[in-house]
Amino acid sequence: MIRLHNVSKTFGTGPRAVTALKNIDLHVPKGQIHGVIGLSGAGKSTLIRCVNLLERPSTGSVFVDDRELTGLSGAELNQARHRIGMIFQHFNLLTSRTVFNNVALPLELMGMKRDAITERVTPLLDLVGLSDKAHQHPAQLSGGQKQRVAIARALASRPRVLLCDEATSALDPQTTGSILELLQDINHKLGLTILLITHEMEVVKTICHRVSLISDGELVEQADVGDFFTAPRTRLGRHFLNDFLELDPPRALVERLETAAGEQTHPVVRLAFSGDAVSTPLISRLARECGVDVSILQAKVESIQERTLGLMIAELMGDADDTRRAIDYLESHDLNVEVLGHVQRDA
Numbered sequence: 367m368i369r370l371h372n373v374s375k376t377f378g379t380g381p382r383a384v385t386a387l388k389n390i391d392l393h394v395p396k397g398q399i400h401g402v403i404g405l406s407g408a409g410k411s412t413l414i415r416c417v418n419l420l421e422r423p424s425t426g427s428v429f430v431d432d433r434e435l436t437g438l439s440g441a442e443l444n445q446a447r448h449r450i451g452m453i454f455q456h457f458n459l460l461t462s463r464t465v466f467n468n469v470a471l472p473l474e475l476m477g478m479k480r481d482a483i484t485e486r487v488t489p490l491l492d493l494v495g496l497s498d499k500a501h502q503h504p505a506q507l508s509g510g511q512k513q514r515v516a517i518a519r520a521l522a523s524r525p526r527v528l529l530c531d532e533a534t535s536a537l538d539p540q541t542t543g544s545i546l547e548l549l550q551d552i553n554h555k556l557g558l559t560i561l562l563i564t565h566e567m568e569v570v571k572t573i574c575h576r577v578s579l580i581s582d583g584e585l586v587e588q589a590d591v592g593d594f595f596t597a598p599r600t601r602l603g604r605h606f607l608n609d610f611l612e613l614d615p616p617r618a619l620v621e622r623l624e625t626a627a628g629e630q631t632h633p634v635v636r637l638a639f640s641g642d643a644v645s646t647p648l649i650s651r652l653a654r655e656c657g658v659d660v661s662i663l664q665a666k667v668e669s670i671q672e673r674t675l676g677l678m679i680a681e682l683m684g685d686a687d688d689t690r691r692a693i694d695y696l697e698s699h700d701l702n703v704e705v706l707g708h709v710q711r712d713a
Contacts, residue, residue: 367559368394368417368527373426375412375583386412388583390426394576399553399560401570401591403606404580410563413580414529417561418450419443431526448476451520455532457512459504459519466491466500469518476523490518493555494548510541517548521556528552530562534569546572567610571595571670579603592673596640597702604704613664613677615706623707631708632683633693634663638702639676648699649680656692658684681709 375387386409394400404410415421417428419435428435435446459468466487473483491497494514504512513533520528530549534542550573552558564570570577570591577594579587579602587600598604608614615623615634624631639648649660661681668675682689696703 367396367398367431368392368400368561369429370413370416371427371429373413373416373423373428375409375416375421376424386583387416387423390416390583390585392578392585392588394559394561396559397553397557398575399549399562399573401574401577402561402563402580403565403567403570403577404563405602406565408580409583410565410580411531412583414531414561414563417527417529418447418452448472448523449525450527450529451523451525452529452531453513453516453520453533455535457504457509457516459512459515461504464501464503465496465507465515468504468515469522472519472522486522487518490521493521493552494518508541509537510544513537513541513545514548517545517552521552521558526559528558528560530560530564532564533562534564534566539568542566542569543572549573567606571610571668579606592640592670592675595668595670595675596638596673611666611668611677613666613679615663615679619663619709622709624709625707627686627708628710629686630711632681632711633689633708634679634681634706635693635696636704636706637676637678637680637696638704639678640673640700646699648696648701649678652692652695656684656695657688658682658692679706683711 370390370392373387373390374385376383376385378384390413402410402413412421416423417430419428423436430450433446435443438446469487469490470483473486491500494517496511496514496518499507499511534545537545546569549560553560574591577589577591578585579600581602587598587603594603595607598607619634623634652658653660661683663679663681665678682692693703
């Protein structure tokens with residue numbers, strides 16, 4: 367449904383040129399909710415604006431619904447954009463227009479007659495839960511209600527694709543949850559393909575099927591959401607996950623960590639369990655079978671859509687051979703094992 371092939375974007379020329387995107391390859395299948403996360407300035411907004419050519423790529427091709435947008439004329443592109451809805455962080459509503467007329471605006475610009483507009487807008491207001499707000503103005507609405515108006519407006523032209531540019535960043539957590547539920551409902555009822563950018567891992571966890579991680583204009587990791595939360599492959603991915611899960615070793619332990627193993631040290635590990643491993647007593651078996659003592663420093667269980675994820679930070683206390691065997695044992699049971707460092711054994 368959405369495909370970016372070798373897309374790059376450079377702003378400016380000469381020594382002051384800034385490359386915002388570098389050789390982006392991205393595929394979002396029909397009906398999928400795909401999240402793009404990254405730090406501020408990583409290129410997230412530029413990427414999503416390249417999908418509907420609000421920013422035209424410097425190189426590469428953009429396909430939406432099997433149509434190459436980068437090869438269209440101006441008039442053809444304007445027509446194609448009717449099939450691509452977009453919502454923004456700050457709603458972008460017209461304050462002088464009522465809720466109904468804000469939603470109707472793109473239909474008016476398309477030249478649709480008033481009766482047809484009413485037939486289109488009325489069920490959309492019902493879909494987003496604002497039937498009773500049709501004649502109110504944006505100043506009379508809460509932030510969440512304004513975003514619902516923006517969503518209804520984006521759906522007015524019956525798009526096949528919805529682009530969400532930090533659509534929940536200006537909302538409180540409770541309102542964010544209700545907007546995410548609405549986006550899921552739209553995805554299920556309308557079969558809408560959704561590409562969203564966010565810096566909020568909770569958004570990715572809640573509604574996305576797949577996630578891409580962008581850093582310095584490059585997509586450095588792409589995975590199904592369950593796989594990303596279980597075992598991110600990059601250091602930046604682990605940074606996002608650890609910040610979200612708030613599972614880092616205590617400061618007192620960090621100060622004692624050494625990079626290299628020694629004769630009188632034992633490892634500190636971060637473990638990620640998923641699937642059957644969450645309910646299997648691996649730690650108690652580990653102690654019996656490998657002859658190590660396990661000191662659990664932190665642990666938690668998270669539900670990631672239909673998957674359960676267990677996380678733990680622990681010290682594996684034993685001699686070098688026993689702790690090496692313990693790590694091999696854990697890895698053989700499909701746990702993601704990350705050695706955070708080593709600490710000196712107590713005398």
